[in-house]
Amino acid sequence: MAGFPITDRYVVGLGCRVSVEHKTGMTKVNWSISHLPEGGSPRPTGGSEEIGVICPRCRRSFSVRVESAARARAKRQVQRVLGWLLLLSLLATVPMLIHLGGQTVEEGDDQAVGNIGMLLGLAALGVIVGPSLVLSAGMHDGVNKLRFIRNTGRKSVWVQGHRLF
Structure with missing residues (x-):
């Protein structure tokens, strides 16, 4: 069970919630998933690094922590x-x-x-x-800690309507 291969390049799978459908005993959430940056970016050489991404659907700014390939x-x-x-x-x-x-x-x-x-x-x-x-x-890829960046520049743990895929 190898899961996803961890390479020296990373791609952030950012999901933006499109709609929520409530039915009897079931809730269905529809996501718009973007893979940022296109083609991937090089991972940090050691430790982890915070990178900034912008949701292409709603234009909100986020930060994501990316780990080095060895650490992941x-x-x-x-x-x-x-x-x-x-x-x-x-x-x-x-x-x-x-x-x-x-x-x-x-x-x-x-x-x-x-x-x-x-x-x-x-x-x-x-x-x-x-x-x-x-x-x-098998699902751990070293891309985690999605944080919303407020207008003041502070990061929020509460990221409503978005998640990492």
Whole structure:
């Protein structure tokens, strides 16, 4: 599962919300997606860098953080390894949970209850976070932190109607 290849050039996929349709039990959002800059730009050589983009549809100014190719690849690899380790931890936690759950405990034995609670938490972490990390690792491309630039020049975390694709 390689996902998108991380090269020495980047493209920002900026989505501008066109419409929202509400139906019974469902909401559909239509996006206008622009790939900026055309043909891509070179990534920073080390660390990360803030770049400015303008939405071609609504003409609002945004900033986006772009990571170097090495940093983006390292983050992708760390996410993938952590995800697989959490999934592999299920091979130990689930059998231990089944074994300890089938035993009778004496009244007032708080350590047995604590052990089962800890194993249940670890198993839940492995079931929920493990697959999420493995799947999201393939989508990490090193372009993140979309911020709206206000008229005063300050950046806002709240970016209404826009997102990165």
